[in-house]
Amino acid sequence: MRSNFRRSTLAALRGFALSHDAISILPTAADYRRCLLEKIASATRRIYIIALYLQQDEAGQEILDALYAAKTAKPELDVVVLVDWFRAQRGLIGAGRQPGNSTWYQAQNLEYDQEVPVYGVPVQTRELFGVLHLKGSVIDDCVIYTGASINNVYLHKLDKYRLDRYQLLQSPALADAFEQMVQRDILPSRAVHRLDLPSPPTSRSLRGEIKIFRGHLKRSSYDTRHGELENGEMRVIPLLGVGPRNPLNRAICDLIAASETQLTICTPYFNMPLAVKREINRALKRGVKVDIIIGDKTANDFFIPPDQPFKVISALPYLYEISLRHFAQKHQKAIKRNQLNLHLWKDGDNTFHLKGMWCDQRYTLLTGNNLNPRAFNLDLENALLIDDPKAQWAEPRAAELERLMHNTRRVEKYDELDTLKEYPTAVSTFLRRVSRVRIERLLYRIL
Numbered sequence: 001m002r003s004n005f006r007r008s009t010l011a012a013l014r015g016f017a018l019s020h021d022a023i024s025i026l027p028t029a030a031d032y033r034r035c036l037l038e039k040i041a042s043a044t045r046r047i048y049i050i051a052l053y054l055q056q057d058e059a060g061q062e063i064l065d066a067l068y069a070a071k072t073a074k075p076e077l078d079v080v081v082l083v084d085w086f087r088a089q090r091g092l093i094g095a096g097r098q099p100g101n102s103t104w105y106q107a108q109n110l111e112y113d114q115e116v117p118v119y120g121v122p123v124q125t126r127e128l129f130g131v132l133h134l135k136g137s138v139i140d141d142c143v144i145y146t147g148a149s150i151n152n153v154y155l156h157k158l159d160k161y162r163l164d165r166y167q168l169l170q171s172p173a174l175a176d177a178f179e180q181m182v183q184r185d186i187l188p189s190r191a192v193h194r195l196d197l198p199s200p201p202t203s204r205s206l207r208g209e210i211k212i213f214r215g216h217l218k219r220s221s222y223d224t225r226h227g228e229l230e231n232g233e234m235r236v237i238p239l240l241g242v243g244p245r246n247p248l249n250r251a252i253c254d255l256i257a258a259s260e261t262q263l264t265i266c267t268p269y270f271n272m273p274l275a276v277k278r279e280i281n282r283a284l285k286r287g288v289k290v291d292i293i294i295g296d297k298t299a300n301d302f303f304i305p306p307d308q309p310f311k312v313i314s315a316l317p318y319l320y321e322i323s324l325r326h327f328a329q330k331h332q333k334a335i336k337r338n339q340l341n342l343h344l345w346k347d348g349d350n351t352f353h354l355k356g357m358w359c360d361q362r363y364t365l366l367t368g369n370n371l372n373p374r375a376f377n378l379d380l381e382n383a384l385l386i387d388d389p390k391a392q393w394a395e396p397r398a399a400e401l402e403r404l405m406h407n408t409r410r411v412e413k414y415d416e417l418d419t420l421k422e423y424p425t426a427v428s429t430f431l432r433r434v435s436r437v438r439i440e441r442l443l444y445r446i447l
Contacts, residue, residue, distance in 0.1 A: 009254050010363075013385070014227035015235035016173040020392035025400050026166035029156035032146060033059065035168070036155075039139040040066045046078040048138040048179055052131060053087045054118070055151030056104040058158065063150050064108055064116070071114040080182065082134070085120035086127035086203065088195050105196040118196040121186060122203065122210045123217070123242065123380045130214070130242070133379040135368035138179055141172040145384055147355050147368040154353075162301065162351040165266075165400070167366055169236060169384070177222045177238055185220040189213045217242045217380055234392055237385040248369065248383055249376050252357070253279050255385075259359045264291040264401060266354035268300065269316075270324040271372040277327075284334050291341045293404060295352025297321045297418075299345055310426035318427050321417055328414035335411065343408035354404060361391050 026032045040047060040063070047070065054060050071079050089100040105118045124130030136145045148154040148164040186192055191213035193200050203210075222238040241248030256263060256279035263283055270292075272280070284290060297303060297317035304314035324342070334340035345352050357365040367383035369375045386393065411417065420428050 009250065010258055010387075011230040013237045013239075013251070014224035014229055015237035015385070015387060016171055016177070016224070016227045018169070018171060018174075018234050018236045018386070020234060020388070022170045023386070023393060023396070024168040024170075025396055026168065027403060029148065029154060029161040029164065029166075032144075032148065032164075032166040033062075033155035033157065035166075036063065036137075036144065037066050039142065039144065040070050043070055043077060043139050044074065045140050046138060046179060047080070048078075048182060049081045049150075050132075050134050050137055050182075051082070052084050052133060052149045053151070054081060054083055054101060054105075055149070056101050057152045059152045059155040060101075060104075060150055062157070063155075064105075067116045068108070068112045068114060071116055072112070075114060079116050080187075081116060081118040082121055082132065082182065082186065083118060083195070084127070084132040085122035085193075085195075087131060088118075088120050089200075089203075090127075102195040102200065106198055109196040116196065117194050119187065119192050120195040120200065121192050121380075122206060123214060124378065125203070125207045125210050130378040130380070133368050133375070134382050136178055136382065136384070138175045141170060141175045143169045143171065143174050143178060143384075145169065145366050147353055153351065160350055162353045163345070163347070163404075164353045165356060165366065165404075167384075171236060173227070174236055174238060174384075177224065181220065181222050181240070185216065189216065214242065218246070221247065222382075230387070230389075232389055234390070235387045237387060239383045239385060240380075241382070242380040244377050248367075248381055249273075249275070251383070251385060252276065252365070252369070252371070255357055255359050255363055255365060256280060256283055258363070259283050259288045260286075262289050262291075262358070262360055264293070264358040265371065266293045266356045266404065267371045268295050268353050268355065269370050269372050270294050270320045270327070272323075273371070273373050273376045275376070276371055284331065284340060287339070289339055289341075290334075291343065293343045293345060293354060293408060294320075294324060295354075296344045296346040299347070299350065299352040301351045301353065303351075306424040306427075310424070310430070312430065315427055315430050318423055318431060322420070322431075325414055325417040325419070328411055328417065332414055335413070342411040343405060344411060345408045347407040358397070358401060361394060362388055364388070364393075364397055 071077055088102045121132040123132050136143050146164050146166045152158050153160050153162045191206050191209035221240050239248040239251050253275050300317035302313050302316040331340050355367050364386040369381045375381055
């Protein structure tokens with residue numbers, strides 16, 4: 001089955017040369033926390049922390065304390081923190097009215113002589129329609145790439161963890177490209193303001209600037225002009241995208257279209273865009289073996305146990321399971337012959353946040369992109385595509401996949417997945433109601 005996407009587009013992407021030993025994989029969230037603290041303490045030139053949010057809790061305090069300590073020890077350090085503008089100024093979903101993390105940033109700023117500027121980045125005029133979903137922090141010449149934000153569960157500070165991927169790439173060129181994009185395309189914008197200083201402007205007053213900023217981001221990219229085209233050697237290709245039909249979206253679809261024997265996909269929210277589903281369907285028709293790793297609905301970060309009060313947001317994991325069940329039912333023949341393998345992850349009360357793709361023995365995609373309509377249309381996303389034509393990085397790559405498969409079970413038949421009548425009463429009542437008025441289509445697009 002021929003693809004609508006040209007496979008030659010992957011070869012046209014420029015990237016930075018990378019040796020196989022320049023990439024390190026951290027196995028756990030706790031390892032990531034320890035590594036991040038060590039890297040911050042030993043930094044000599046620059047620290048750029050980029051995350052959806054930096055939470056006011058034990059882990060967040062530990063990281064912010066480390067940043068202030070590093071800046072105090074070396075005042076010449078270039079320290080920048082980027083977080084989503086809206087997420088930083090509200091409390092947790094479902095927790096009632098709370099001061100946002102920005103209040104904490106401002107209090108911390110008053111306690112120290114040195115400054116650690118925390119910039120709020122608004123990607124859209126409302127959080128519902130787009131957030132800063134960039135990943136990848138820069139410490140000197142190392143890029144630490146993970147989908148994790150900074151709080152107790154993402155860093156496994158206390159008793160629970162949220163499973164993610166944690167990669168360290170030692171590459172001055174890649175680190176420079178990340179810093180330059182922030183300095184060139186984000187910080188100069190009149191829509192971007194510090195949240196660690198008192199009285200930031202209101203979101204309403206920035207609407208015009210935010211629209212201009214979003215338009216600018218749609219034309220932005222990492223500078224790879226001095227990178228290498230496909231040359232038979234290992235490379236890392238940084239990708240950036242916001243809005244429909246952006247370069248990152250195209251690269252994701254091209255990767256699936258390029259698969260010949262094996263494709264593995266991770267996503268925490270099974271709600272794939274139509275373009276991705278089409279390419280997976282074509283891959284299956286070509287005979288490609290497809291593995292998809294998804295969190296069990298109870299491992300979803302929006303899941304609320306049935307014995308707790310119902311909130312609308314808690315219906316999302318069930319919506320994702322409905323979508324997965326439909327997909328499994330459509331492809332039951334491929335599941336039966338072991339060509340399509342759906343792996344559900346669950347480990348006690350811990351949660352699942354894996355994203356990424358592995359294509360044949362050549363390509364590995366590191367990304368925070370959830371492979372859902374929101375990521376493809378609303379949020380500012382990025383990714384690192386590792387092109388390894390000689391399979392020099394094959395052993396650690398395979399080891400990571402084996403580790404991620406731990407705590408999964410394979411779905412043998414679509415009817416193993418629950419149906420609406422088996423859901424908690426409050427959930428099934430809500431889903432029937434929204435289905436009657438077709439609101440679920442809107443929910444799938446924005447959540």
